[in-house]
Amino acid sequence: xxxxxxxxxxxxxxxxxxxxxxxxxxxxxxxxxxxxxxxxxxxxxxxxxxxxxxxxxxxxxxxxxxxxxxxxxxxxxxxxxxxxxxxxxxxxxxxxxxxxxxxxxxxxxxxxxxxxxxxxxxxxxxxxxxxxxxxxxxxxxxxxxxxxxxxxxxxxxxxxxxxxxxxxxxxxxxxxxxxxxxxxxxxxxxxxxxxxxxxxxxxxxxxxxxxxxxxxxxxxxxxxxxxxxxxxxxxxxxxxxxxxxxxxxxxxxxxxxxxxxxxxxxxxxxxxxxxxxxxxxxxxxxxxxxxxxxxxxxxxxxxxxxxxxxxxxxxxxxxxxxxxxxxxxxxxxxxxxxxxxxxxxxxxxxxxxxxxxxxxxxxxxxxxxxxxxxxxxxxxxxxxxxxxxxxxxxxxxxxxxxxxxxxxxxxxxx
Numbered sequence: 516x517x518x519x520x521x522x523x524x525x526x527x528x529x530x531x532x533x534x535x536x537x538x539x540x541x542x543x544x545x546x547x548x549x550x551x552x553x554x555x556x557x558x559x560x561x562x563x564x565x566x567x568x569x570x571x572x573x574x575x576x577x578x579x580x581x582x583x584x585x586x587x588x589x590x591x592x593x594x595x596x597x598x599x600x601x602x603x604x605x606x607x608x609x610x611x612x613x614x615x616x617x618x619x620x621x622x623x624x625x626x627x628x629x630x631x632x633x634x635x636x637x638x639x640x641x642x643x644x645x646x647x648x649x650x651x652x653x654x655x656x657x658x659x660x661x662x663x664x665x666x667x668x669x670x671x672x673x674x675x676x677x678x679x680x681x682x683x684x685x686x687x688x689x690x691x692x693x694x695x696x697x698x699x700x701x702x703x704x705x706x707x708x709x710x711x712x713x714x715x716x717x718x719x720x721x722x723x724x725x726x727x728x729x730x731x732x733x734x735x736x737x738x739x740x741x742x743x744x745x746x747x748x749x750x751x752x753x754x755x756x757x758x759x760x761x762x763x764x765x766x767x768x769x770x771x772x773x774x775x776x777x778x779x780x781x782x783x784x785x786x787x788x789x790x791x792x793x794x795x796x797x798x799x800x801x802x803x804x805x806x807x808x809x810x811x812x813x814x815x816x817x818x819x820x821x822x823x824x825x826x827x828x829x830x831x832x833x834x835x836x837x838x839x840x841x842x843x844x845x846x847x848x849x850x851x852x853x854x855x856x857x858x859x860x861x862x863x864x865x866x867x868x869x870x871x872x873x874x875x876x877x878x879x880x881x882x883x884x885x886x887x888x889x890x891x892x893x894x895x896x897x898x899x900x901x902x903x904x905x906x907x908x909x910x911x912x913x914x915x916x917x918x919x920x921x922x923x924x925x926x927x928x929x
Contacts, residue, residue, distance in 0.1 A: 517717060519627070519628055519712075519717060519756070520626065521603035521706060522603055522627040523602065523604070524753075525599050525922075526598060532558070535692035537558035539916045540554050540916070541694070541916070542725065543663070543917070546563065562917055565662050581658075584657055605624055605712070606702055606704055607703040608622065608625050608701070609701040610698055610913050611701070612696070612698040621913070623680075623757035625753060625755050626713070626756060628751060636720050637720075638720060639903060640903060648735070659924045660921055661752050662917060663729070663917035664754050664920075665733075666725040667721040667726075668759035669719035671719060673758050676716060679708065679711070688702055690702040692916070700916045725911050733752045737749045752922070764911055766889045766890060766910070768866070768885075768886035769866050770864070770883060770884060771849075772875070773880060774859075801835070801837045802824065802835035802836050803835060805836050808869070810836075812868060812885070819838060820839040820848055823836050825875045825882070825885070826881065832875065832876060839852055844897065846905060846908045849886065854905075868883075871884075871885060
């Protein structure tokens, strides 16, 4: 069972550092080079200098973007740019946003959560890639802090958590900002009745919605530090915990754009995301032709396993909608029936359907595969069956803002 505890978080002091909108950032892996530059210019104390620093000429093992991030963090604490909460606390969190023409909210709780090895009460839902893990591990070694929360959901309604959040949110938030997408992020800090809500959540299984690589890094760092120093603050990490059924957080798709495939074969690969139905054989020309991208997006239904494609055929852009056979989420079946059957495939992942279409129009990709959004409970059913989604399958949106609260492992006397 996950142990849930308060912690003394670091928060920006706007009177010293400036407006929150100029200080925080989205998740590091969503920041493009252009966005990185914008954040660097926005404020000299922007958290991007911690989570996604720049390489510089002459960098070596002793001086590099990781050591610079640690130096920034120490100096910002010393100078009062970041201030530590006086007592251990938990941090109720609310996201307000528009989606599909509707005003929505998602509420959750940021807290310190004890780490568990994969397969226990904290479970993944999609595959990870080895590349980002070493980068994030080097950063964690340097800063010794959780710079952004891992986003988790559980699949049983909790009246205790809902009541706790409701009571806490009667007070004005400690921090509030609106990001570049129009999402308003509101953060509270409270030390009242923490044990009650922690006990209510403690028997829940937490599924990682966003932050698989960060969690894998935290596990690796825990083992390093235990071998060197024994138990310590590295046995836990900062998480946002959301009641997936009560809050119903949006699970948007991540579309696939592929380079020119060489062929399609009918033999299944040795790593299918989901077994295909006997006799299925897909080609890239399958499906009904429709007018344009808007028509594809209006047609996509996860429960009906519909997906769209955009391709150039005989010099003409062609939009199609096709239906798969199996059980949702659609992305799993698409990999089993189509993508995992392509030779020489290079796949890129884009949450923006317009950008996926543009990749085809600009000849940067040969085919765009467009997917529907899914639901938390569908992802849960797959996980409970002992399976995982392919990498980069879900885009839980909106995501918690990096920099609103930081969990330091070292309690420096600043």
